[in-house]
Amino acid sequence: MASLVGSRVERKEDKKLLTGRGKYTADVNFVNQTFAYFVRSPHARAQIKKVDITKAMKAPGVVSILTGADIANDKIGGLIAGWRIKSEDGSDMKVPAHPPLANEIVNYVGDHVAVVIADSLDEARNAAEFVKVDYKILKAVVDTKGAMDSDQIYKDIPKNLCFDWLLGDRAKVKEAFEKADKIIKIDLINNRVIPNAMEPRAANADYNPSTEEITLYTTSQNPHLARIIISAFNGVAPENKLRVIAPDVGGGFGSKIYPYAEEVVCSWAAKKIERPVKWVADRTESFLSDCHGRDHVTHAELAVKNDGTFLGFKNETIANIGAYASVFGTVTPTYLFGPCATGVYKMPAAYTNVKAVFTNTAPVDAYRGAGRPEATYTIETLVEKAARELGMDPAEIRMKNFPTQFPFQQTLVHSVDSGDYVASLNKAMEVADYKGFEKRKRESANKGKLRGIGLCSYFEACGIAPSPVVMMLGCGIGLWESAEVRFNPTGNVTVFTGSHSHGQGHDTTFAQIAADQLGVPIENIEISHGDTDKGPFGYGTYGSRSLTVGGTAIVKACDKIIAKGKRVAAKMLEASVDDVEFSNGEFVVAKSNKKKTIGEIAFACYLPGTYGEVKSPLPEGEEPGLKETSFFDPANFSFPAGSHICEVEVDPDIGETKVVKYTAIDDFGTIINPLVVEGQVHGGIVQGIGQALYENCHYDETGQLVTASYMDYTMPRADNFPEFDLGFTCTPATSNPLGTKGCGEAGAIASPPAVMNAVMNAIGTEISMPATAEKVWKACNQNKKKNSEAA
Amino acid sequence: MKKVSVEINGKKVTKEIQDHTILSVFIRENLNLTGTHVGCDTSQCGACVVHVDGKSIKSCTALAADVNGSKITTIEGITKNGNMHPMQEAFKKLHGLQCGFCTPGMVMSAIDLLQNNKKPSDTEIREWLEGNICRCTGYQNIIAAVKEAASKM
Numbered sequence: 036m037a038s039l040v041g042s043r044v045e046r047k048e049d050k051k052l053l054t055g056r057g058k059y060t061a062d063v064n065f066v067n068q069t070f071a072y073f074v075r076s077p078h079a080r081a082q083i084k085k086v087d088i089t090k091a092m093k094a095p096g097v098v099s100i101l102t103g104a105d106i107a108n109d110k111i112g113g114l115i116a117g118w119r120i121k122s123e124d125g126s127d128m129k130v131p132a133h134p135p136l137a138n139e140i141v142n143y144v145g146d147h148v149a150v151v152i153a154d155s156l157d158e159a160r161n162a163a164e165f166v167k168v169d170y171k172i173l174k175a176v177v178d179t180k181g182a183m184d185s186d187q188i189y190k191d192i193p194k195n196l197c198f199d200w201l202l203g204d205r206a207k208v209k210e211a212f213e214k215a216d217k218i219i220k221i222d223l224i225n226n227r228v229i230p231n232a233m234e235p236r237a238a239n240a241d242y243n244p245s246t247e248e249i250t251l252y253t254t255s256q257n258p259h260l261a262r263i264i265i266s267a268f269n270g271v272a273p274e275n276k277l278r279v280i281a282p283d284v285g286g287g288f289g290s291k292i293y294p295y296a297e298e299v300v301c302s303w304a305a306k307k308i309e310r311p312v313k314w315v316a317d318r319t320e321s322f323l324s325d326c327h328g329r330d331h332v333t334h335a336e337l338a339v340k341n342d343g344t345f346l347g348f349k350n351e352t353i354a355n356i357g358a359y360a361s362v363f364g365t366v367t368p369t370y371l372f373g374p375c376a377t378g379v380y381k382m383p384a385a386y387t388n389v390k391a392v393f394t395n396t397a398p399v400d401a402y403r404g405a406g407r408p409e410a411t412y413t414i415e416t417l418v419e420k421a422a423r424e425l426g427m428d429p430a431e432i433r434m435k436n437f438p439t440q441f442p443f444q445q446t447l448v449h450s451v452d453s454g455d456y457v458a459s460l461n462k463a464m465e466v467a468d469y470k471g472f473e474k475r476k477r478e479s480a481n482k483g484k485l486r487g488i489g490l491c492s493y494f495e496a497c498g499i500a501p502s503p504v505v506m507m508l509g510c511g512i513g514l515w516e517s518a519e520v521r522f523n524p525t526g527n528v529t530v531f532t533g534s535h536s537h538g539q540g541h542d543t544t545f546a547q548i549a550a551d552q553l554g555v556p557i558e559n560i561e562i563s564h565g566d567t568d569k570g571p572f573g574y575g576t577y578g579s580r581s582l583t584v585g586g587t588a589i590v591k592a593c594d595k596i597i598a599k600g601k602r603v604a605a606k607m608l609e610a611s612v613d614d615v616e617f618s619n620g621e622f623v624v625a626k627s628n629k630k631k632t633i634g635e636i637a638f639a640c641y642l643p644g645t646y647g648e649v650k651s652p653l654p655e656g657e658e659p660g661l662k663e664t665s666f667f668d669p670a671n672f673s674f675p676a677g678s679h680i681c682e683v684e685v686d687p688d689i690g691e692t693k694v695v696k697y698t699a700i701d702d703f704g705t706i707i708n709p710l711v712v713e714g715q716v717h718g719g720i721v722q723g724i725g726q727a728l729y730e731n732c733h734y735d736e737t738g739q740l741v742t743a744s745y746m747d748y749t750m751p752r753a754d755n756f757p758e759f760d761l762g763f764t765c766t767p768a769t770s771n772p773l774g775t776k777g778c779g780e781a782g783a784i785a786s787p788p789a790v791m792n793a794v795m796n797a798i799g800t801e802i803s804m805p806a807t808a809e810k811v812w813k814a815c816n817q818n819k820k821k822n823s824e825a826a
Numbered sequence: 827m828k829k830v831s832v833e834i835n836g837k838k839v840t841k842e843i844q845d846h847t848i849l850s851v852f853i854r855e856n857l858n859l860t861g862t863h864v865g866c867d868t869s870q871c872g873a874c875v876v877h878v879d880g881k882s883i884k885s886c887t888a889l890a891a892d893v894n895g896s897k898i899t900t901i902e903g904i905t906k907n908g909n910m911h912p913m914q915e916a917f918k919k920l921h922g923l924q925c926g927f928c929t930p931g932m933v934m935s936a937i938d939l940l941q942n943n944k945k946p947s948d949t950e951i952r953e954w955l956e957g958n959i960c961r962c963t964g965y966q967n968i969i970a971a972v973k974e975a976a977s978k979m
């Protein structure tokens with residue numbers, strides 16, 4: 036049987052999605068269901084003096100209205116921060132209480148105040164108009180940079196400071212800087228963006244009074260995490276009485292990793308009113324209340340020698356984490372950011388200091404890349420600036436500082452097992468025709484356009500591991516993954532994974548892996564995920580972890596199946612176990628033609644005895660059945676890396692920037708399905724270009740979200756892009772048996788600096804993201820003015 | 827309340843609905859065809875595109891009452907005898923979808939493009955699909971799929 040790993044297998048999940056048979060949470064309906072509509076704060080910061088529901092309760096169709104007081108009465112716990120960060124001085128981070136329905140204060144526009152539950156959505160929405168909330172409006176804190184010097188939002192949190200974290204060695208960095216020929220400095224804003232999965236968040240909770248069980252359908256990347264949080268922290272129901280199902284999910288990009296207030300409230304309310312409660316966000320609610328991404332203000336410095344050798348790096352960042360500390364809100368700007376801040380380079384000394392601040396804005400959490408795009412943007416724009424100031428070619432300065440020996444002990448944390456940074460940059464330069472740029476630039480100039488080229492070499496750390504280490508660093512969960520491989524008696528197979536697919540194509544790629552391992556045709560393998568009642572506990576999908584961690588768990592479970600199969604085959608074929616070999620789905624006794632297929636073995640395992648034609652006694656002490664589980668905790672992260680090169684053309688008369696050429700060369704180790712991997716890269720690049728050129732989450736100074744619809748928030752669209760050129764270099768990972776590395780986030784990590792370096796190269800001025808037409812036009816105009824004054 | 831009669835995916839139906847029922851709600855809730863998705867509230871994303879009398883429209887922007895007497899085709903209605911439409915086949919072959927949420931609208935828009943322009947260029951495809959947002963695919967494989975479908979249809 037030909038190996039499926041490495042081939043462009045068309046996706047198994049596509050037919051249902053293409054024919055309108057996908058089942059997303061909003062498509063799920065229960066008999067007798069009610070509809071929830073949330074009353075949200077219109078103010079960024081206010082005290083709740085009174086919530087009056089009398090009039091609303093009398094509106095037609097209303098079943099129940101619940102408020103923060105009810106949440107408190109029922110002792111429903113608050114939403115949690117999943118990662119405890121310690122400050123440089125050893126003190127614990129400070130976080131405010133985060134009740135699912137606000138009781139005393141509201142802290143951002145969109146914060147949840149009450150829920151109106153009615154027989155129809157129209158009635159719920161209508162009644163919500165009559166919920167009267169008396170607010171005392173307080174001055175909002177909005178600005179990231181100014182947050183520490185603004186009004187104090189929470190009584191016990193001085194300077195609005197969650198933590199002041201350090202990674203690295205300040206003294207060593209000081210020494211390195213003293214030896215430098217030149218110090219390159221940069222001030223950056225990593226603009227806040229809104230994830231905007233196309234499927235708005237939704238929940239539908241059904242309570243069964245006879246079993247006292249809640250079934251919650253939700254738009255989650257991580258149903259088991261939702262269950263444990265809603266059970267253990269919010270206290271809505273014990274874990275064994277709570278079933279969480281994340282059916283088809285329309286994209287996540289980090290924003291659907293953890294449960295939000297709405298899931299908690301719908302589950303709790305369903306139990307209270309003993310009727311199903313359905314809630315579906317409209318797009319404006321998504322803008323207001325999905326966790327946002329990025330939002331850093333950074334000052335960074337690079338100490339260099341005149342020949343371009345890097346000596347040291349410092350990074351002082353203020354990270355806006357919004358009004359509350361979300362589940363991964365505190366780890367994103369620390370352990371997911373700091374270690375990658377020195378990029379793909381040998382850097383003798385470095386530190387990263389992050390001050391995380393609270394503001395009256397939506398919470399900020401992981402968004403595609405989570406911390407690593409921010410890190411890469413910092414180092415890669417700084418390196419480019421160093422090249423400019425030293426008069427070196429940007430490729431040359433990178434090459435000079437790449438490590439060439441692997442494993443490579445990176446400055447701050449990671450031991451990078453494999454990579455070849457030189458190879459990917461070389462290949463990128465070749466594919467991008469780097470040498471031909473000057474000619475293309477002249478051609479653009481002839482058309483009155485400014486052409487620029489920008490590079491980005493990146494590495495990232497994904498598939499966070501191992502659990503004992505991350506827990507020591509403050510993580511409140513493990514980060515292993517589970518798999519159960521279940522043979523049915525007739526020989527077909529169901530594979531349960533604790534990860535979750537919401538576009539990544541697990542139904543196909545995981546089936547490719549299992550098919551190769553077990554020698555079973557891919558059509559006979561079903562991948563099951565997203566239901567806490569079906570498979571074993573798992574940790575969901577984010578941080579490019581599913582394949583390296585979850586895929587490996589599948590391999591390990593298959594190994595156990597094969598080991599048992601050998602014992603059973605040996606008994607049936609009257610051979611010694613050591614003589615039984617397994618390949619292509621067959622157990623063969625060495626140097627003989629005696630064999631059994633894996634299907635025959637599965638059948639035997641379920642019929643352990645002799646009955647007519649069936650002769651399949653199991654070995655003594657062997658349990659019947661053929662089903663194995665594995666929990667895999669990797670020894671290390673995986674470290675994808677690569678080089679991307681972007682070319683832009685700027686029209687100085689109107690400020691419009693067009694990406695005209697984009698090359699991405701990535702090293703994802705072993706690739707299971709190139710079709711799927713290319714898709715991941717395309718999507719990531721577009722999200723990154725979106726951040727660099729178009730997308731911006733803007734709050735005004737009172738904390739109103741100005742960009743709360745697609746009329747105001749610029750999403751990247753089909754006509755914004757050229758066709759991208761993709762290529763791969765491969766150095767297999769050594770930390771997992773497949774040799775794979777994560778690929779989901781790379782595009783979003785590499786593209787913002789590549790694009791911005793190209794824009795700055797084109798216009799010759801530093802400019803912040805997003806490089807909108809207005810900003811670019813102003814910069815071009817200023818340059819024109821300067822040039823004419825100089826002349 | 828209003829009585830609305832339409833032919834939906836070849837079947838005639840009549841439903842009693844509220845006057846203000848939006849077409850996307852009518853399709854999803856009154857007709858139980860949940861393949862048509864709703865991704866926004868400002869008529870910007872295109873997840874809800876269906877064909878009314880053969881032409882693509884954003885169903886979140888029309889009143890059900892206004893399409894009384896029309897022929898409506900949704901994503902569920904373009905397969906023939908269990909076989910996918912060439913556009914659906916092309917999306918599958920070239921990985922033009924990931925999470926699948928934008929996909930029904932994308933496919934319905936793309937089919938209408940080919941009704942208007944049998945051999946569209948890359949630029950024409952990109953411009954036509956400008957009203958359909960996809961957050962997953964980066965559009966590249968969608969464009970390739972539309973071209974592939976054009977060559978087959």
Ligand code: FES
Nearest residue numbers: 865870871872886
């Ligand atoms: S739902 Fe119709 S355009 Fe977005």
Ligand code: FES
Nearest residue numbers: 924928960961962
């Ligand atoms: S495939 Fe997910 S939005 Fe297009």
